[in-house]
Amino acid sequence: MSGYFKEIFDGGKSLLVGLGITFKQMIQPVVTERYPRTAPKMPPRYRGHIDLVRDEEGNNKCIACGMCQRNCPTGCITIKGEKPEGAKKKVLTFYRLDFTTCSLCGICVESCPTDALEFSKEYNLAGYSAGDFVFDLLKRCEERRR
Amino acid sequence: MTNLPKDLKQLRQDDHPPVVHFAVLDKLLNLGRANSLWPMTFGLACCAIEMMATGASRFDLDRFGAGVFRPAPKQSDVMIVAGTISRKMAPAIVTLYEQMPHPKWVIAMGNCAISGGPFVFDGQYGIVEGADRIIPVDVYIPGCPPRPEALIEGLLKLEEQLTGSRRFPRVDPEAAP
Ligand code: SF4
Numbered sequence: 001m002s003g004y005f006k007e008i009f010d011g012g013k014s015l016l017v018g019l020g021i022t023f024k025q026m027i028q029p030v031v032t033e034r035y036p037r038t039a040p041k042m043p044p045r046y047r048g049h050i051d052l053v054r055d056e057e058g059n060n061k062c063i064a065c066g067m068c069q070r071n072c073p074t075g076c077i078t079i080k081g082e083k084p085e086g087a088k089k090k091v092l093t094f095y096r097l098d099f100t101t102c103s104l105c106g107i108c109v110e111s112c113p114t115d116a117l118e119f120s121k122e123y124n125l126a127g128y129s130a131g132d133f134v135f136d137l138l139k140r141c142e143e144r145r146r
Numbered sequence: 147m148t149n150l151p152k153d154l155k156q157l158r159q160d161d162h163p164p165v166v167h168f169a170v171l172d173k174l175l176n177l178g179r180a181n182s183l184w185p186m187t188f189g190l191a192c193c194a195i196e197m198m199a200t201g202a203s204r205f206d207l208d209r210f211g212a213g214v215f216r217p218a219p220k221q222s223d224v225m226i227v228a229g230t231i232s233r234k235m236a237p238a239i240v241t242l243y244e245q246m247p248h249p250k251w252v253i254a255m256g257n258c259a260i261s262g263g264p265f266v267f268d269g270q271y272g273i274v275e276g277a278d279r280i281i282p283v284d285v286y287i288p289g290c291p292p293r294p295e296a297l298i299e300g301l302l303k304l305e306e307q308l309t310g311s312r313r314f315p316r317v318d319p320e321a322a323p
């Protein structure tokens with residue numbers, strides 16, 4: 001019989017403790033980020049997929065050396081470059097990033113001799129097919145120019 | 147062990163189309179379904195940590211009616227494949243998928259679930275290269291891991307697919323410098 005009343009007492013106590021916690025949380029500031037209605041700002045070192053950096057004139061800084069392509073551990077980068085007639089340096093003609101196998105390790109960014117790569121701030125990508133995430137970075141770079 | 151298909155052909159969820167269609171009723175039902183997408187409690191690797199974060203109070207999936215993580219496949223509507231699918235786990239995933247009642251949807255969260263992610267290399271033997279090789283996938287969320295906002299975005303995409311319109315504003319990530 002004493003166990004019966006003890007159970008009621010313990011149950012009531014734990015109920016009050018629980019309600020106390022709920023009430024305390026209720027009057028504290030809201031922590032929820034109201035995502036689709038407010039957009040968070042990514043910190044400076046946030047890693048989205050990589051993007052080409054533009055210089056002052058808005059051109060990419062890539063010299064098509066292929067270091068990023070060779071060093072990527074999962075081979076998600078494919079580049080093509082060519083040397084125009086009479087020019088000294090190679091020009092980038094094609095830069096494809098298959099973001100679906102990237103691990104955001106940053107080796108490409110580290111190994112680029114001209115600092116032509118950076119992490120973008122894309123944080124809310126989602127789509128209906130995996131092919132949506134194979135990016136043509138050269139095209140993206142040119143689109144940003146406009 | 148199940149035999150995994152070799153080709154990457156994408157499977158679509160029309161294996162069981164409804165026998166009778168009621169246009170208006172279907173729309174109403176889809177509206178209800180879109181706003182109560184109950185995911186299965188089911189994490190495979192590191193991406194699951196982000197999925198748990200999305201369910202917790204900072205991001206709060208309950209705002210979209212999707213916070214009711216169900217511990218049984220028969221109670222859930224959407225399977226969030228969050229993480230690396232090892233060959234050993236693949237038959238279990240197929241079984242869980244088949245145990246879910248129709249209509250059901252699959253979200254491939256993270257690069258591992260999309261294509262095997264960082265584990266893809268010539269001669270790898272332990273990983274299924276993408277959830278869409280074993281079950282039909284509706285929404286893909288890339289990232290390693292994707293941020294909770296991306297998972298929310300994926301669920302909103304699924305809502306959009308169901309109802310044909312979007313209830314929430316679209317967010318443009320800040321343009322890169
Ligand atoms: S971050 Fe790593 S995995 Fe991604 S493209 Fe660069 S080198 Fe490849």
Ligand code: SF4
Nearest residue numbers: 062063065066068112
């Ligand atoms: S390492 Fe840098 S400069 Fe070389 S190809 Fe890659 S992006 Fe271009």
Ligand code: SF4
Nearest residue numbers: 192193256257258290
């Ligand atoms: S995509 Fe990256 S974070 Fe997600 S499960 Fe694979 S390795 Fe882990």
